[in-house]
Amino acid sequence: MQGNASLNSAMREAGFKQGESAEAVNEYLRLHGYDGTVSDRTVRNWLTGKTHWPHPRQREALEAVFGCTAEALGFSPPTAGPPDSEPESPVRRRNFLTATTGTAAAVVVTPIVDSRPTSVGTSDVIRLRSGLDALMALDAARGGHEGLERAALAGADEALEKVGLAASQRIRQRLFSVAANYIATAAWAAIDGHQLDRAQTRLDRALYLAGMAKDPVAQMRVWNSYAMLARQRDQHTEAVDAGYAAQATVIARRDPFYGSLAHARTAVAHANVGDRQAAIRSLGYAHEALEKAPPDEPRPSWVSFYGVAELTAIKAIVWGRIGDAARSEAASHQALSAIPRHFRRNRALATTRLALAQVHQREVEQATTAAASVFELMSGNPIPGRLRSLLGDFYRDLITLVPDARVAQEWGDRYRSEWSRA
CATH class of the missing domain: 1.20.58 (Methane Monooxygenase Hydroxylase; Chain G, domain 1)
Structure with a gap:
């Protein structure tokens, strides 16, 4: 039986495992007044191809969660027989998806007439995360500036406002992670704008939130930025320490891609201290680690700049x-x-x-x-x-x-x- 590669790819891009995909679909269903009955086994049947055309409400939820049609997710309708789908509400789907205007991510939730307080779930986390992608695209083109910094802080505020309404502790941690990444983005905008005191304050806050989230990727991101900030302040010994801290994060030890970036940043710090051998050695570690990194592994947009080209640019700095x-x-x-x-x-x-x-x-x-x-x-x-x-x-x-x-x-x-x- 042929598996559903399209759905598997969409899940990987969103950072979802089977249970998390089930949770996201159930969240959508409950949000619209239906029972959330999707289980790990349901998702497994979708992935293996055992279920080739899910129930209409499940299809609608899948389309809303992943932002594309069921066909694009690898499903195919029966070739014969009456249609089993009910018309999709375009308003409902649009309201579930992310609305991004300018540099800030606007989260729009369909209003429900219900006396219970609205809980925050996986779908809200997805919408907030997509706003980070828009900000990083703006940074890649224009560089850090105050407008980007303000938009990132607004995204962090929105994520933190939702923590008290989180449907579970897992959602709370994800919201802390999103907030940490938004504030790290604001810190990066300040670093690129050479606003060093503001950047320090932002990084301190981002590191605290990354700890609350238990998010090693966010922690690694912050230490990487600490190293760059220390370089701008001519605090080169502190930059070396920040590079070592980045190397010590769980994700840098587990994923050679992040390990490579941490070693590359440390190489620059060693070069600024004047330790030629340590700098060259760290460049070697960075190169070896990057060669071991899976090329197609889904990673957050903030690190999309890094690869062979950027490592070569860092080598130019070190030399x-x-x-x-x-x-x-x-x-x-x-x-x-x-x-x-x-x-x-x-x-x-x-x-x-x-x-x-x-x-x-x-x-x-x-x-x-x-x-x-x-x-x-x-x-x-x-x-x-x-x-x-x-x-x-x-x-x-x-x-x-x-x-x-x-x-x-x-x-x-x-x-x-x-x-x-x-």
């Missing part, structure tokens, strides 16, 4: 910090050939590091051309504070290393206004 400009330049070129186009801010950062590597080799024309292209990459949006700071490092090194080069002064005169764009 540059330990004084090997030629290797840094080579790694930067390699990273830029692989970083996806929609990661505009990441491409702009890698391009600036390329310019830094070139100016350290006195390749002035190439360096200024590369640095100038950063403004084209970020055209139409303010320059995030972290990127502005890196461009400042480039200009400082440019006028220090080649003070008599006419092109150095021309670059500063031409791009000073764009560089300070906020």
